[in-house]
Amino acid sequence: MFRLPKLTALLAFLLAPVAALASDNEAVTYFKLDNGMEVVVVEDHRAPAVQQMVWYRAGSADEPKGSSGVAHFLEHLLFKATDKMEAGEFSATVALNGGRDNAFTSYDYTAYFQRVAADRLELMMEMEADRMKNIRLTPENIRTERDVILEERNQRTDNSPGALFNEQVNAAQYLNHRYGTPVIGWRHEMEELDLDDALSFYETYYSPNNAILVVSGDVDPEEVRTLAEKYYGVIPANPDLPERIRTQEPPQTAERRLVFRDARVAQPYVTRSYLAPERDPGDQEKAAALTILSEILGGGTTSYLAEKLQFDTQIATYTGAFYNGGSLDDTTFDFAVVPAAGVTLQEAEDALDAALQSFLETGVDADQLARIKLQIRADQIYARDDAERVANRYGRALAIGLTVADVQAWPGILDAVTADDIMQAARDVFDRRTSVTGWLMKEEVTQ
């Protein structure tokens, strides 16, 4: 299918590829240090490179009320000074070793990574362990880096009507859970973030018993263990690490609708989202059914929505369905429909609803389900070509409370999903009363 890069970029927050699969052929080793830090090693000896990632079980949904954006702000500040290193020296040292480093923050985790030649792993560990506890921040750091994150918000969100729309849709979706607050933060709260906010988050969440080390590439698990014990193993666990208990959503009793208008919108579209269960430890069956359901409905040219809205009729220029079970708390199942020229958003939305209704009546096409499962199995072969993807998958899963066993069971659980499971999942989730519908529109022309 010819995808719309522009539109999918605007919808990027919704996008989640079908979770790739663990495979029997993956060389994955798992162990735990005495201080509680978990370690995953993914071996791939084809190139002399290594990637180190450290994932903290702390994301924007763990932030205190009123300090939105502090998890991401702190991520930036971890590139400043420590007791041993000057501001900027961390990245400069990685570069000096021919490597690249960066970090990212999401609702449920914050992760830091470096990619370097395999023989530089020890130095990376020494530096990453250092900044787990020893950052030293100045008022000047706070001032300039706060400007940087505000410019980041400008670039990612305020300059993009699609991103501003997404923010409003999420806020409408989650009344009481922090997933309704953007990871980057609300501007008025970002402007007030200070040294105490950052350090308080750091001291609460950055400790070995709240972290996962994932090393992938040309490494020997025993050597990784020795190095990990030497650098991370000596850091004491934080006995006061809080449990991750978040305010949850109340039952949704009213359909929610919003219209977002912006003069910069060139291509209007409609989104629909429903609250949906996520993958839980030992309980991933529903999430597996929803994962396959999203492929059936909106996974490209052969999908049900494409058939109904792009081929049988020419209602839409683009259709998509998205589900990502990789979160700590309830996630969403989302649709997007970009109407064809001359089609209104109401017509597009009605066509979406009619297609969902007819899908609930006709059920799963057995051939399509077989093709999707074949792709899932083949992906286990292709995944072996990409150790970093495997490393990411383990890091993310462990950060949201899944276990290595859950990750390894996932392909089998996907493979075992039946047509009945999928229809039951669809009936459970697609209830208009628990939906949010958003229209992204051009500014109305005024006189």
Next chain:
Amino acid sequence: MRLIYALILTCLASLPARAEVDIQEVTSPGGLTAWLVEEPSIPFVALEIRFRGGASLDDPEKRGAINLMTALLEEGAADMDARAFAQAQEELATSFGFDVDRDAVSISARFLTENRDASIDLLRDALTQPRFDAEAIERVRGQVLSIIQSDQKDPNDIASETFARIAYGDHPYAYSINGTIDSVTALTRDDLIAAHKAVLARDRIYIGAVGDITPEELGPLLDDLLGALPETGAPMPPQANVTIPAGITVVDFPTPQSVALFGQPGIAQDDPDFFTALVLNQVLGGGGFESRLMDEVREKRGLTYGVYSYLASRDLANVYMGSVSSSNDRIAEAISVIREEWEKAAAEGLSEKELQDATTYITGAYPLRFDGNGPIANILVGMQMLGLPIDYIATRNDKVEAVTLDDVKRVADELLDPEGLHFVVVGQPVGLETTVGE
């Protein structure tokens, strides 16, 4: 801290990791040349095919035809309509990517060993017997028109299209590969067939294969896949005459953050000074956090989330480009800092330490690129299109390490043109006005 310092010294002393890539040149019985890296440990192959010329071969009256044609290659072929073709890919668990840019039409395929022959049959249908069904043309035309409309309201796209118009006169590089609303609306099926003939020809083809396949298997496979294509296509366009006037072009666009794209004439990849320019740019504005531009504009002043410069060395033109985004009330300061850094580097070159650090980074990062069958296949094709020798990978870092401080000073003086820089600023920048006519 001493310990870390000692470790760094150790690392500098050790040799950078070497990319162990054993490339074989394969000539098919039918005369096609491909570069192959055998990698039998995973039962699949990544195959990268490029046709030189790309969207620059568009007939000036039919802008966007090659883009639309490329998008339609997967929308129906031989006896399959679009959905049947997509289903066939799914049944084989193979994937084909069809892409086009200014210099090439690219096909990125991956297929399992067990489905190799059937996958090649399917890809051959797409390349040699695309249907260009009326229904598919209209559907994809609608998608392309939607993209063009969106680009017109995206500050990044407005900036790059504005810069291209300024820099490339009436050369194909001056135009968006998507075409315009009018040109795409007017395209006919015959235009798409002509576009197909213009680009997909054997005299401009470059092939890289990596994975579970032998040279003996690859040759006949390529003839089977590509043998039916015509021998020649459209003549290649000429080199662009790059004319970038000094100054600023402001494009008024109501958005809170201004997006700036800046540039000046660049340097060809086969220029003897290219690696010197690469080292120079690494320090000035290359990808990382530690470049001078990042340090001055982001780290010290907090004026942006990201500022970069890069050597955009393409087939038909060479420009030296950069980008930055800042709030409307701060973009003027960001631009003035960038100008100062450009001037400083032009006048003084780099320090010995900067040269060493950049050399260490560039040589150390090189082997890390070879991280998967698909990425390696891409590199193989890129090397062939640049006319590089098959043993280039083993010698490339030597060329970087040969760069001296004097080389850098000379090239900085010759290449960097702080007075000649042109900034395109899209937004509502405070204190900036257009200083040149387009």
